[in-house]
Amino acid sequence: xxxxxxxxxxxxxxxxxxxxxxxxxxxxxxxxxxxxxxxxxxxxxxxxxxxxxxxxxxxxxxxxxxxxxxxxxxxxxxxxxxxxxxxxxxxxxxxxxxxxxxx
Amino acid sequence: xxxxxxxxxxxxxxxxxxxxxxxxxxxxxxxxxxxxxxxxxxxxxxxxxxxxxxxxxxxxxxxxxxxxxxxxxxxxxxxxxxxxxxxxxxxxxxxxxxxxxxx
Numbered sequence: 001x002x003x004x005x006x007x008x009x010x011x012x013x014x015x016x017x018x019x020x021x022x023x024x025x026x027x028x029x030x031x032x033x034x035x036x037x038x039x040x041x042x043x044x045x046x047x048x049x050x051x052x053x054x055x056x057x058x059x060x061x062x063x064x065x066x067x068x069x070x071x072x073x074x075x076x077x078x079x080x081x082x083x084x085x086x087x088x089x090x091x092x093x094x095x096x097x098x099x100x101x102x103x
Numbered sequence: 104x105x106x107x108x109x110x111x112x113x114x115x116x117x118x119x120x121x122x123x124x125x126x127x128x129x130x131x132x133x134x135x136x137x138x139x140x141x142x143x144x145x146x147x148x149x150x151x152x153x154x155x156x157x158x159x160x161x162x163x164x165x166x167x168x169x170x171x172x173x174x175x176x177x178x179x180x181x182x183x184x185x186x187x188x189x190x191x192x193x194x195x196x197x198x199x200x201x202x203x204x205x206x
Contacts, residue, residue, distance in 0.1 A: 003163075003206065004176055010158065015118050017134055017157060031120055054120060055113065056157035060106075070173035073107055103106065 005051035007092055009037060011079075012066040013054035023057035025064035029081055030054065033065055036084040050092060063103050077103040108154035110195055112140060114182075115169040116157035126160035128167035132184055133157065136168055139187040153195060166206050180206040 013030045014023030034052060041047045058066055063077035067087070074097055076087065083101060090096045116133045117126030137155060144150045161169055166180035170190070177200055179190065186204060193199045 003178060008171075008173070008176070010113070010156075013118060013120065013159060015116060015157060015159075017116065017137060034120060053113075053161060054118060054159035056116060056118075058156060068111075070111070071176050073111070073174050075106060 006049040007051070008070045009050060009052045010055040010068045010070070011037070011052065012058060012064055013056070014061075014064075015054070015056045017056065023059075023064065024061035025057075025066060028065050029079075030065055032081040033067070033079060033084060036081045037088065040084055040088040044088065044093065046088075046092065060103070066103070072097075075103040076101040109152040110154070111173045112153060112155045113158040113171045113173070114140070114155065115161055115167055116159070117164075117167075118157070118159045120159065126162075126167065127164035128160075128169060131168050132182075133168055135184040136170070136182060136187060139184045140191065143187055143191040147191065147196065149191075149195065163206070169206070175200075178206040179204040 011034050012025035014021045014026035016022050037052050041050050065079050067076040067079045087098055090098050114133055114137050115128035117124045117129035119125050140155050144153050168182050170179040170182045190201055193201050
Protein backbone atom coordinates (compact mmCIF):
# COMPACT_ATOMS: atom_id res chain seq x y z
CA UNK A 1 0.00 0.00 0.00
CA UNK A 2 1.58 3.23 -1.20
CA UNK A 3 0.16 6.52 -0.04
CA UNK A 4 0.38 9.28 -2.60
CA UNK A 5 1.66 7.26 -5.55
CA UNK A 6 3.26 8.91 -8.59
CA UNK A 7 0.36 7.64 -10.70
CA UNK A 8 -3.09 6.77 -9.38
CA UNK A 9 -5.12 4.73 -11.83
CA UNK A 10 -8.88 4.50 -11.35
CA UNK A 11 -10.88 1.81 -13.13
CA UNK A 12 -14.66 2.02 -13.21
CA UNK A 13 -16.31 -0.86 -11.38
CA UNK A 14 -19.85 0.38 -11.98
CA UNK A 15 -20.78 0.78 -8.32
CA UNK A 16 -23.54 3.15 -7.41
CA UNK A 17 -23.39 4.94 -4.08
CA UNK A 18 -25.48 2.19 -2.53
CA UNK A 19 -22.87 -0.35 -3.56
CA UNK A 20 -25.11 -1.83 -6.21
CA UNK A 21 -23.15 -2.62 -9.38
CA UNK A 22 -25.55 -1.30 -11.94
CA UNK A 23 -23.44 0.26 -14.70
CA UNK A 24 -21.83 -1.41 -17.68
CA UNK A 25 -18.05 -1.30 -17.13
CA UNK A 26 -18.04 -4.21 -14.68
CA UNK A 27 -19.68 -6.46 -17.25
CA UNK A 28 -17.13 -5.42 -19.85
CA UNK A 29 -13.93 -6.51 -18.17
CA UNK A 30 -13.13 -4.38 -15.09
CA UNK A 31 -11.74 -7.29 -13.09
CA UNK A 32 -9.56 -8.49 -15.97
CA UNK A 33 -8.37 -4.91 -16.61
CA UNK A 34 -7.37 -4.42 -12.96
CA UNK A 35 -5.58 -7.77 -12.85
CA UNK A 36 -3.78 -6.97 -16.09
CA UNK A 37 -2.55 -3.64 -14.64
CA UNK A 38 -1.29 -5.41 -11.53
CA UNK A 39 0.58 -7.99 -13.65
CA UNK A 40 2.18 -5.24 -15.73
CA UNK A 41 3.27 -3.33 -12.61
CA UNK A 42 4.86 -6.45 -11.16
CA UNK A 43 6.52 -7.45 -14.41
CA UNK A 44 8.02 -3.98 -14.87
CA UNK A 45 8.80 -3.61 -11.16
CA UNK A 46 7.06 -0.27 -10.89
CA UNK A 47 4.72 -1.17 -8.01
CA UNK A 48 6.20 1.62 -5.89
CA UNK A 49 5.13 4.32 -8.36
CA UNK A 50 1.59 3.25 -9.13
CA UNK A 51 -1.63 2.57 -7.34
CA UNK A 52 -4.81 1.13 -8.78
CA UNK A 53 -8.26 1.70 -7.29
CA UNK A 54 -11.73 0.96 -8.56
CA UNK A 55 -14.19 3.82 -8.80
CA UNK A 56 -17.95 4.17 -8.87
CA UNK A 57 -20.07 4.62 -11.96
CA UNK A 58 -19.38 7.85 -13.86
CA UNK A 59 -22.60 7.74 -15.83
CA UNK A 60 -20.89 7.42 -19.21
CA UNK A 61 -21.41 3.69 -19.59
CA UNK A 62 -21.34 3.88 -23.40
CA UNK A 63 -17.70 4.93 -23.17
CA UNK A 64 -16.76 2.22 -20.69
CA UNK A 65 -14.81 0.57 -19.36
CA UNK A 66 -13.37 3.90 -18.25
CA UNK A 67 -9.86 4.32 -16.84
CA UNK A 68 -8.71 7.66 -15.39
CA UNK A 69 -5.10 8.39 -14.57
CA UNK A 70 -4.17 11.11 -12.08
CA UNK A 71 -2.47 13.48 -11.50
CA UNK A 72 -2.65 14.10 -15.26
CA UNK A 73 -6.42 13.70 -15.37
CA UNK A 74 -6.37 11.63 -18.55
CA UNK A 75 -9.60 9.75 -19.32
CA UNK A 76 -9.46 6.57 -21.40
CA UNK A 77 -12.56 4.84 -22.72
CA UNK A 78 -13.58 1.45 -24.12
CA UNK A 79 -10.45 0.05 -22.52
CA UNK A 80 -9.90 -3.69 -22.90
CA UNK A 81 -7.47 -5.93 -21.00
CA UNK A 82 -5.41 -6.00 -24.21
CA UNK A 83 -4.94 -2.21 -24.05
CA UNK A 84 -3.39 -2.27 -20.60
CA UNK A 85 0.15 -3.14 -21.69
CA UNK A 86 0.19 -0.14 -24.05
CA UNK A 87 -1.20 2.21 -21.38
CA UNK A 88 1.48 1.15 -18.91
CA UNK A 89 4.34 1.21 -21.40
CA UNK A 90 3.36 4.42 -23.15
CA UNK A 91 1.61 6.54 -20.52
CA UNK A 92 3.18 5.39 -17.26
CA UNK A 93 6.68 4.53 -18.40
CA UNK A 94 7.22 6.97 -21.27
CA UNK A 95 4.82 9.77 -20.31
CA UNK A 96 3.09 9.53 -23.68
CA UNK A 97 -0.72 9.57 -23.69
CA UNK A 98 -2.41 6.76 -25.66
CA UNK A 99 -4.31 8.99 -28.07
CA UNK A 100 -6.49 6.29 -29.62
CA UNK A 101 -8.15 5.53 -26.27
CA UNK A 102 -8.84 9.11 -25.17
CA UNK A 103 -12.42 10.05 -24.32
CA UNK B 104 -21.74 15.19 -15.95
CA UNK B 105 -18.50 17.11 -16.48
CA UNK B 106 -15.60 15.39 -18.16
CA UNK B 107 -12.21 16.46 -16.86
CA UNK B 108 -13.34 18.62 -13.96
CA UNK B 109 -11.03 21.13 -12.29
CA UNK B 110 -11.24 19.10 -9.07
CA UNK B 111 -12.08 15.41 -8.89
CA UNK B 112 -13.01 14.30 -5.41
CA UNK B 113 -12.97 10.59 -4.58
CA UNK B 114 -14.72 9.27 -1.48
CA UNK B 115 -14.07 5.72 -0.31
CA UNK B 116 -17.17 3.55 -0.48
CA UNK B 117 -15.41 0.42 0.75
CA UNK B 118 -16.08 -1.68 -2.35
CA UNK B 119 -13.81 -4.58 -3.08
CA UNK B 120 -13.17 -5.54 -6.69
CA UNK B 121 -16.01 -8.02 -6.53
CA UNK B 122 -18.40 -5.24 -5.59
CA UNK B 123 -18.70 -6.48 -2.03
CA UNK B 124 -18.68 -3.60 0.45
CA UNK B 125 -16.36 -4.98 3.05
CA UNK B 126 -14.29 -2.06 4.34
CA UNK B 127 -15.10 0.43 7.04
CA UNK B 128 -15.60 3.82 5.34
CA UNK B 129 -19.09 2.99 4.11
CA UNK B 130 -20.24 2.30 7.64
CA UNK B 131 -18.73 5.58 8.83
CA UNK B 132 -20.65 8.03 6.70
CA UNK B 133 -19.69 7.78 3.02
CA UNK B 134 -23.23 8.42 1.75
CA UNK B 135 -23.69 11.44 4.02
CA UNK B 136 -20.26 12.77 3.06
CA UNK B 137 -21.04 12.51 -0.66
CA UNK B 138 -24.43 14.15 -0.21
CA UNK B 139 -22.88 16.94 1.84
CA UNK B 140 -20.32 17.62 -0.92
CA UNK B 141 -23.11 17.79 -3.51
CA UNK B 142 -25.08 20.24 -1.34
CA UNK B 143 -22.03 22.45 -0.90
CA UNK B 144 -21.31 22.45 -4.66
CA UNK B 145 -24.88 23.47 -5.41
CA UNK B 146 -25.01 26.11 -2.69
CA UNK B 147 -21.75 27.68 -3.88
CA UNK B 148 -22.67 27.21 -7.57
CA UNK B 149 -19.39 25.47 -8.36
CA UNK B 150 -20.88 22.32 -9.90
CA UNK B 151 -19.05 22.98 -13.18
CA UNK B 152 -15.64 22.82 -11.54
CA UNK B 153 -16.00 19.74 -9.40
CA UNK B 154 -16.85 16.09 -9.76
CA UNK B 155 -17.40 13.55 -7.03
CA UNK B 156 -16.94 9.82 -7.48
CA UNK B 157 -16.84 6.96 -5.02
CA UNK B 158 -13.81 4.72 -4.98
CA UNK B 159 -13.04 1.20 -3.87
CA UNK B 160 -11.41 0.22 -0.60
CA UNK B 161 -7.85 1.52 -0.19
CA UNK B 162 -6.97 -0.86 2.60
CA UNK B 163 -6.41 1.86 5.18
CA UNK B 164 -9.75 1.48 6.91
CA UNK B 165 -8.40 2.79 10.21
CA UNK B 166 -7.89 6.16 8.55
CA UNK B 167 -11.34 6.21 6.94
CA UNK B 168 -13.51 7.63 5.68
CA UNK B 169 -10.88 8.62 3.15
CA UNK B 170 -11.31 11.48 0.68
CA UNK B 171 -8.74 12.08 -2.08
CA UNK B 172 -8.72 15.23 -4.18
CA UNK B 173 -7.03 15.29 -7.58
CA UNK B 174 -5.17 16.70 -9.43
CA UNK B 175 -3.39 17.77 -6.22
CA UNK B 176 -3.29 14.27 -4.82
CA UNK B 177 -4.28 15.35 -1.33
CA UNK B 178 -5.45 12.57 1.00
CA UNK B 179 -7.81 13.37 3.86
CA UNK B 180 -8.68 10.86 6.57
CA UNK B 181 -11.33 10.36 9.25
CA UNK B 182 -13.51 12.79 7.34
CA UNK B 183 -16.96 13.41 8.75
CA UNK B 184 -19.95 15.06 7.03
CA UNK B 185 -19.26 18.07 9.28
CA UNK B 186 -15.78 18.48 7.72
CA UNK B 187 -17.09 18.80 4.18
CA UNK B 188 -17.97 22.50 4.34
CA UNK B 189 -14.41 23.34 5.44
CA UNK B 190 -12.86 21.14 2.72
CA UNK B 191 -14.94 22.85 0.03
CA UNK B 192 -14.43 26.37 1.34
CA UNK B 193 -10.73 26.04 2.15
CA UNK B 194 -9.36 23.52 -0.36
CA UNK B 195 -11.64 23.91 -3.37
CA UNK B 196 -12.48 27.59 -3.16
CA UNK B 197 -9.35 29.06 -1.57
CA UNK B 198 -6.72 26.48 -2.61
CA UNK B 199 -5.72 25.99 1.01
CA UNK B 200 -5.24 22.38 2.18
CA UNK B 201 -7.09 21.43 5.39
CA UNK B 202 -4.03 20.44 7.40
CA UNK B 203 -5.85 18.90 10.36
CA UNK B 204 -7.42 16.21 8.14
CA UNK B 205 -4.30 15.22 6.19
CA UNK B 206 -3.29 11.57 6.24
